[in-house]
Amino acid sequence: MDDETNVLNALRRALASIPASRLGGEELLIEMFTDPRTALERCEAVPFSLLMSDYRMPEMSGVEFLARSIASQPNVPRVIVSGFADRDAIIAAINEAQLTRFIEKPWNDAELKSAVVTILTASDGRSASTFASEASARHEMDRLELEDPGITEVKRNPDGSINLDLDLDQDLD
Numbered sequence: 001m002d003d004e005t006n007v008l009n010a011l012r013r014a015l016a017s018i019p020a021s022r023l024g025g026e027e028l029l030i031e032m033f034t035d036p037r038t039a040l041e042r043c044e045a046v047p048f049s050l051l052m053s054d055y056r057m058p059e060m061s062g063v064e065f066l067a068r069s070i071a072s073q074p075n076v077p078r079v080i081v082s083g084f085a086d087r088d089a090i091i092a093a094i095n096e097a098q099l100t101r102f103i104e105k106p107w108n109d110a111e112l113k114s115a116v117v118t119i120l121t122a123s124d125g126r127s128a129s130t131f132a133s134e135a136s137a138r139h140e141m142d143r144l145e146l147e148d149p150g151i152t153e154v155k156r157n158p159d160g161s162i163n164l165d166l167d168l169d170q171d172l173d
Contacts, residue, residue, distance in 0.1 A: 055082030066097035110160025
């Protein structure tokens with residue numbers, strides 16, 4: 001769920017490329033919505049395996065949407081995908097919307113797919129305490145990046161593998 005169609009299209013492209021073999025042989029069926037009320041109506045009609053939403057939207061925040069979805073989809077993992085990463089807002093989202101994961105925009109396709117596969121193949125999803133530990137690790141990565149810019153950057157190939165293309169012409173004296 002996102003209010004921007006191009007973001008939904010990018011998510012669809014990334015997620016549609018997850019092979020069924022990574023999901024226990026099941027094809028990933030993706031439904032996209034730009035209107036939270038329509039999405040909530042659909043949640044009442046159809047069981048979902050995962051709910052994903054942007055944080056900031058004009059009609060209803062992603063946290064409000066995911067919190068309202070609890071009534072019809074109580075045991076479904078919930079994910080926020082957003083460029084807005086205020087610590088207090090994330091903690092509120094964990095508590096209010098029973099958030100399973102927070103994925104920052106812009107996302108890395110390989111990491112997004114890996115997160116979705118992990119969530120969908122886990123027996124019971126991630127707990128809030130696990131998510132808090134991941135948020136703490138992210139905070140530590142941000143601190144390291146401030147101390148030594150570029151230390152946490154990983155170059156990736158289009159397939160998601162790590163690019164180890166080293167400049168061998170560089171003088172290593």
